[in-house]
Amino acid sequence: MHILTQSLLSFVLLLALAWGLAVLWIQAPGGHGLRLIWMALWAASVLGGLASVWVQHRYAVPARWALAAAAAILAIWWISLAPSNQRDWADDVAHSLTGSTQGSIVTLHNIRNFDWRSETDYTVRWQDASYDLETLQSVDMALSYWMGPAIAHTLVSFGFADGRHLVFSVEIRKERDESFSTVGGFFKQFERSIIAAEERDILYVRAGPRGEQVFLYPIQMPQAAMRQLFLAYVNSANRLAKAPKFYNTVTANCTTLVYDMVRPIVPGLPMDIRLILSGYLPEYLYRHGGLDTSQPLDVLHTQADITQRAAQAGPVADFSRRVR
Template identity: 75%
Template sequence: MALLAHLMLSLILLLALAWGLGALWFQAPGGLAARLLWMALWVMLSSLAVASIWLPWAGMRMARWAWVVAGIVMLLWWVSLRPSNQRLWADDVARSLRGQVDGQVVTLHNIRNFDWRSDTDYIVRWQDARYDLETLVSVDMALSYWMGPAIAHTLVSFGFADGRHLVFSVEIRKERDEVFSAAGGFFKQFERSIVAAEERDILYVRAGPRGEQVFLYPIRMPQEAMRKLFLAYVRSANRLAQTPRFYNTLTANCTTLVYDMVRPIVPGLPMDIRLILSGYLPQYLYRHHGLDSRQPLVVLRQQADITTRAAQAGQAKDFSRWIRQRG
């Protein structure tokens, strides 16, 4: 039992060591040299604390208490880190989405509608628009694969009777000098953003300039549930515009946050590892009748692949019609 207790305590300290190194690497102030110094000190204290578990010397107890004090200081520093809406943001997330609801009519401000020539060359365009939820006729889930079959970015597109399609996307809110880091997403590196964009913007830039593989799945959902989901996005966007929050790679990402919005609308949807490994989300939706189960999933996947069509459509004004053509 004593050996098991020693092993468990050592494991806890090693996990704390790993977490502390990540937190210091991504968040410690003072530049690279300062970060490395703080990390070295944390490694030294953690190593001495682990050694104190196995070496019952009187002097080693001081090392254990030094680690406890350092850990408390680190936790207090970590809690003090706060998200902000006031940073020098990258152009594609520079504005916060806001919405006003008047009955069934929703007015959205700061909808993104960029013209993309490449991932770094684009014409900035933000616009406002009104949407009548009485004319909401479809919901599609887009998955954009950028890191193997298990990881995809999840987007939701709402279609209206007049042919317009609006896409909502939960994304990191990058600063101008930042690039996406899955590891950084665990350590408060990024704020959270909800982007609303035209399909010709947000689906094209992923399939075309960024070279990602994009799939578009029609979702089976009653119209009332569609409206509730649209309004849930608007409420979430308004809350973020008022009170910023951090993005988290595991608990607050592009898929888990959609699940949080859908769960009150479609009761009974279970948690599943595929909400984290979002590349396998179609299997989850197929099993729970979110996709057309009259056809095999492999056929639905073939039909959903819009990568080539989206890349070829470019900035065409009939982009949404083009990507939904088959054959």
């Protein structure tokens, strides 16, 4: 039992070592050199404590106290990291979406409608618009693949009777000098952002300039549920504008947050690993009646692939019609 206890404690310390090194590498202030110093101090503290678990010597107790002090300092610093809406944001997430409702009319502020020529060459355009939920006709799920079949970015597009399609996307809110990092998403590197954008912006930039594979699946959903989901996005965006939150790669990402919004609308919708491995979401939706089950899933998958049409269309006014 003594050896088992020592082994378990050692395992916990090794996990703490890895976690602390990752946190310090991503978040520690002071530049590259100082970051390495913080990492070395943390490693020395943990390794000293680890040695004291197995070898009883006169430095064992001081090593444990040093580890406890280092762990307390690291924990206090970690807890002190707070999200903010006041940073030097990248252009594509520079503004916070907000909205207000009057009857069936929803007015949104800061809808993104960029003209993308490449990932770094674009015309910035943010606009306001109103939408009548009485005319809401369709909901489509867009999946954009960039790193294999298991991982995709999830977007939800709402179609209206006048031909407009508005896309909501839960994304990292990166600063001007940052780029997406899956690992960074575990360690408070990014704030959370809800973007509302025209399809000609947000679907085109993924299929065209970024070279991602984009699929668009029509979702089977009653109109009342469509309205509830639309309003859930708006309410979530309003809350983020007032009280920012961190993005998390697993617990608060582009798919799990959509699930949180849909679950009150569709009671009994189960948790599933495919909510994390979002590239397999079509299988999940097909199984639970979210897609047209009168056709085989592979047929729906082929029909949903809009990559070529989207890339060829470019950011044109009738983009939504062309990709459909």
